[in-house]
Amino acid sequence: MRSYLYAIAAASVLIAAAPAAEFELAYIGSADSASLRGLKLGIEESNHQGAFLDVTLTLTELTGKAVPDGALAVFVDRPGSIADIAAGAGGRAVFNLSDDSDALRSACLANALHIIPSAKMRADAVAQWQVGNPGSKASAAAWHSKAVKFAARDLNRRYLDRYGSPMDALAWAGWFAARAVGDTLMREPASDAAALLGALKQADGLDGQKGDPHSFRASGQLRQPLVLVGAAGELLGEAPVRGAQGGLDGLGSSPCQ
Template sequence: MALLATLGAGAAQAAGFKLVLLVPADDTRLERGRLERAALGQATGPAADALKLALADAKLELDAAGATLQLEVLEVADAAAAKAAASRAEAAGAAALVTDLPAAWTLAAADGAKAPVLNIGAASDALRAADCRRNLFHLAPSERMRADALAQWLTARKWSQVLLLTGPEAADKERAATAQAAIARYGLKLAGSKPFKLSGDPRERDLANPLLLTQGQYDVVWVVDSDGEFAQTLPFRTALPRLVVGDGGLVALAWSSRYERYGAPQVTRRLAKAAGRRMESHDWTAWAAGKALVAAAVKAGKGPVAAFHKALAAVELDGSKGVAMSFRAWDGQLRQPLLLSDGQAVIGTAPIEGILHPKNALDTLGADQPEKLCKVRP
């Protein structure tokens, strides 16, 4: 698939910056059944819709700056294809790439080009640490950011005893380790840790029984379930009348269509008008990437691509969350508040009020500068 959208009048006279969005071919996240049962935080439609919305919203601003942004959407089948596509895009003049890809594919794309790569899909902490790249920026919140947001909320509520339930996938085990680190970081206690498994085998029925899995004493159940099917059914089925957090119950999100502050409803309605669906987390990261690219293009004006790259790294972004957001120098992560939602309403935001930081409270979510593991960034 190759879609080309040129935004801004007078393209012949204006400075044109080419953008390429890389997405998976035959994306399983966008299969009809998957979309119909999407859990909180999972994709509800193509990322291109929200990215195009951000560019279209900025048409007048781009016109005033004498700049254009041209977007091409390309499908890739694997990491090698992502790397090759990134190399070809840069050779063809792309000023920046946006990736909605798995972590390994995202890393390959960043290695395939020297141009900035804006990650809107992969939450892997490794991409912000040992596997970081100088040209890799992250609009999607990391797994640690989401875990820290939940741990801060539990600390503020004084719900300190946490029962951790972990799914069978390899990603679940990695994410459970991140959750345990956040639990320890904020002084919470691990009351127990148990695996669960959805299975058609009668001999494994007990591994998915909420009443059996949630026996014991605890204040809250933290469920790690990348698939989301088990987590969605866990609230109100625990042995004790307790809150569920993680991938079910209360979830830390980049965005929620239920958010009602700082112009958020207007943003959500614009995507609904353009794409026929409400804006959710996956859409917001794509929209925010578009906003960052617009800001860089406006700052660079008719300047060279190098000016665009410099402006992008230093951008301050208004993402309708009430604060100015910027990229961390040490790992390329976009600082941002996270929304805590059960899908019916936004219950709160993180960082939680009262959580202190010497410079920027947003840096209490995710790896702070003293913890820097990225060796290729200043």
Template sequence: MKGCACRAGLALLLAALGASVTGVAAGAVTPLKATLIVPGDDPRLERSRIERHFLGHTDGPANDGLQVALEESEFELQAVDAAVALTSQPADNLAAARTAAQAAEKAGAAVLLTDLPTDWTLAVADAVKIPVLNIGNPADSLREQDCRARLFHILPSERMRADALAQTLVSRKWSKLLLLVGQSAQDQLRSATVQASIKRYGLQVVATKPFKLSGDPRERDLANPLLLTAGSTYDAVWVVDSDGEFARSLPYRTVLPRPVVGDAGLVPVAWHAQFERFGAPQVSRRFAKAAGRPMTANDWAAWMAGKALVAAAIAAPKGPAAQWAQAMAKTPIDGSKGTSLTFRPWDGQLRQTMLLTDGQGVISQAPIEGLLHPTNVLDTLGADAPEKKCKVTR
């Protein structure tokens, strides 16, 4: 018994010494500090909205994906004596987001991450001199006329999603389209993007019709799928519905037995939990275990933002901030989509494969097989270098 007690005491002493050494080593590491800024009361995360689970919409906070990425990268970071320190800061309005960004930079943050409305995102980018990673905003304006030199984008742009779907329609020879568009300002903006993609890939719009969900009995016909899809011959119905409520009622209710695409039916997304290639099932399972829900496109974007931070920290373990920024912009990242992903130098958008899903599984991928490009086929999704509207130099 006495010998056992001695051995136990020795083990405790060695464990204490080991912990002390680890603490010293950890203390010597210069962490890459990052701050996530999110809305204090995010309408996208309203309970009833999440319960309805519209395809392409977020189902949970961005911090979930970030934490999974950082936790699974601990061994890689420790191997090179690197570290990432992440904090989260909610903001209730644009001014609060700007103030949070300035405070984070002053406190030593090397990178900011945002999941904010468009004007808030621009306010944050203009308030600091460090890189800003846009995780959850797909607005094309942030990549085009309102781009910023230090603003990078993980989530695919609306143009990338539209191009992915247009390519898929071309590959299936569904060339004649009926376009149904909501009446909100966002739907009108997205409709213009959709029509640019349709023109880019030589598809034809046979008719464009507005729809409207209304409690007014006099406007009931504006949300009637049978009336809206009558009177034209088409190969597919493309619906633009940012809210998602009308779109989900459209499949299997059209006059002609035709597929529905866009915001219901066949939907282009950055990620789906049923993607079964390139290590994707393992990523989705790790996330589901940690967050208690399936991984969505926004979760994947947050996870990729964490991977970008880790890649920068590993490339430049001791910093300084300028080296972290350079590494983050140029280091390829593995997104479990079959190829290394990099940021485009002309608009800061992360190049990536898109997935086409019906909500049950992944039907296809884009770019479609056989499509050619002079340098990188991923640049067939979204604004390519010759057509860029972003005028900044990175």
């Protein structure tokens, strides 16, 4: 009888197919920030994807800078501290969600991935826009809550449904970082922290729900389209502006120094 029960147990394990994998990720920053809200939505959407593949992501919110040994990557919303945190992260991928410093890009830190656009990227986007719209008081950002093209409509709706507030650029940066990690881990579930960082740097078709594929430059900056925003906060258009040279790299390339 006992051996019969064991046989049933073994069979049910076999039916469960691939072994479940769980990956721990960490967050350093304010407990009440748009970037954290976006990050949590991105983790939830990665777990929706992972539910079909027996992969789960967990997020630990840290109070200090000490990263737990088990964490595969760290998301950071703490402007001015990225270089410091990256240096102490033991080679793990450190996602910069909010610091737009150009010098930080030019430093080309081996394990920093900058999701938020640099100041120079935004300035180049505005300059492209002003060629066709002289005198226009525009600014540029990673995201706009009223964007509908490509699949922006869908992501804006999901964020609004989840939080009751519109999705801004910081929220998008958090969401994208979590989805980039999630989608990469789904494909390479055996990854350690170094393999994950390598796979992220190699990825050339990441989906930011902004149309063009996203990828990382040698500086660690995410290549991405931007939105142009008017003085009253209204959505004006997208950059690269049609006809501008250089494609996505026409927006703020920062050579390594």
